[in-house]
């Protein structure tokens with residue numbers, strides 16, 4: 451691998467876009483596209499620029515909805531890219547932005563009342579999060595603030611959930627990714643972590659394990675996996691199981707990646 455030193459104008463490597471709704475001083479809703487954020491546990495941390503109406507709003511009224519559009523909805527997001535809810539438009543933004551008090555209409559999106567917070571959600575967004583702003587911390591360079599939001603309720607379109615569970619269906623969910631001023635859909639699945647709720651051992655393996663035996667994934671990838679079932683006494687191979695079910699192969703690939711890195715993807 452050869453590297454060179456560069457000075458990129460943007461450092462974000464690719465983050466899902468969200469539309470953050472906040473309450474304006476006159477009680478109407480503001481809506482702004484953003485991508486800077488992360489989540490850990492029940493907290494969402496948003497990176498909002500100083501000088502924007504959204505940050506002014508959360509400083510005054512600590513409630514938000516964070517709405518994640520799907521990749522197919524990028525044009526709605528782009529309709530908000532040149533507007534601000536701040537009047538007058540700050541001098542540094544005036545060349546590129548105009549004032550727009552009706553952001554939902556401008557985006558062609560529909561406000562729907564929050565159930566917990568008094569800020570509307572975006573009806574069309576497959577994933578909508580209601581939250582209370584718990585802390586706002588200015589950045590070292592003064593350009594933005596970190597807005598810590600405690601999640602109060604999550605609304606997910608049925609089609610992106612796993613029926614009968616609280617899980618989102620990773621395969622069905624297509625967030626709108628933003629990297630280097632370009633919108634992307636996500637690519638195909640390449641692997642699972644062992645924490646994936648679908649990564650359960652195949653029936654034959656759990657039965658063997660339940661009976662006290664051990665096992666080892668010998669090969670995994672390209673539609674099949676081979677697992678040796680070993681006796682608990684001395685590890686002698688008692689049987690060799692071939693897995694071909696897609697989910698079972700995925701499980702085997704996770705085990706192979708962890709136990710024998712040289713096998714991953716073979």
Ligand SMILES: Cc1cc2nc3c(=O)[nH]c(=O)nc-3n(C[C@H](O)[C@H](O)[C@H](O)COP(=O)(O)O)c2cc1C
Nearest residue numbers: 482483484485486497498499502503504531534535
């Ligand atoms: C795709 C995209 C991503 C953006 N990401 C952010 C971001 O992470 N944080 C931010 O404060 N502004 C971000 N912006 C810019 C804001 O949308 C812009 O500053 C806007 O004026 C904010 O609206 P407001 O002034 O009504 O709050 C992004 C804009 C687009 C189109």
